[in-house]
Amino acid sequence: MFLSVEEIVKHYDGVMALNRISLQVRKGTVKGLMGPNGAGKSTLFHLISGMERPDSGKIFFKKRDITGLQTYEISRLGVGRTFQTLQIFGNMTVVENVLTGMHSRIRGGFLSSGLYLPQIKKSEEIAIKEAKEILELLGLFGRWKWFASQLSYGEQRRLEIARGLAAKPDLLLLDEPAAGLTYPEAKQLAQTLSRLKEAGLTLFLIEHHMGMVMEIADEVAVLNNGELLAEGPPDMVKKDPGVIEAYAPRR
Template identity: 65%
Template sequence: MSLLVVEEITKAYGGLRALDRVSLKIERGVVKGLIGPNGAGKSTLFHLISGIERPDSGKIYFKDREITSLQSHEISALGIGRTFQTVQTLGNMTAVENIMAGMHLRLKGNLLTSGLWLPWIGKAEKAALKEAKEILDLLGLLGRWKSPASQLPLGKQRLLELGRALAMNPELILLDEPASGLTSAEAEQLKERIHQFKKGGMTFFIV
């Protein structure tokens, strides 16, 4: 069973057809690339997979479940994370707070079901902070955990955005031009991190 299946997806904006009956499959545990010129519809496809937009026709399946009409937060909760072509870190928040924001969907249910048992909530928050620091450590960002995201160099912001996606504990991560604007050294570092997580069983679909 393929992890992600896109069947005959079409999306038009007025008279411009961005995607025309696109079909593809992504298997588990791979790093798959999507290549094409600017304006070819690559980011549009990612918007459709992640629920930001809806296709005009066609269907999308994740883990054999149709997700075509689901909201973006529902798709995230099922196990699809993503980054964007333009870095979208939470600039006024620290690096560790950005990672913890990525945990929000996963932790919110646990925190809410705890009711007013405040000691338990405190333990959950401490555990989340510990996990967030571990993710930063894997990305080589632990030394900047208290730094506002806006003060990090672009390459580290890209890594931080990847970390926020990882914090949702996804099975599939969509990376939209993750090396855009990076130096060759930063791009190599990002590549190493992606392959590191792939070895752990994660799947990547990259523009």
């Protein structure tokens, strides 16, 4: 198993956010995570990316136990992520945001950077070239000199994905990538994501856009009140009575 979450429990002062959740993501697939607000989706992402610790249970990535690791260590192992509330670096230009995403791949420490040794110069140049390619992929190339804070909301969302891709992750966690996007923007995003999938990237995404999930996801899991309601191919999950009840409760 590529990513495997086993019996995860997390609660905040008596609120059960996640109750013994187990799920897997297979390599090279796209998995969707759905559920009403407050279902515990983002909490699960926080636990996987190491921003919070689970109360019990384990998380394995590439057969390695990543449960108590720091966020940056997990990121360096190949788990990239984006955020529901944007966390772009508004004090930098667009291309610098992407370059920051490459942080652990560019060489150099404090001293060698301060002296600007030849090897640093070289790896910077390579990195800038690569960053521009990534920006091209996400359609932000025309904006590369802009400050990230000057971009529109949709562009900022795409920039965050670009920054996540810059680290060359094996698994990318996308927390509501289409939230707040217009319909054409969301459509374009879905196209980009399926292109990434073709390139062999594993995606795990939280999404409310039913259509988008159905279009690109190979498998869908549905959470409600910290419980796993259903898991399986999108068509099956769509017909699951429990899911219908959670999304459209009968009065």
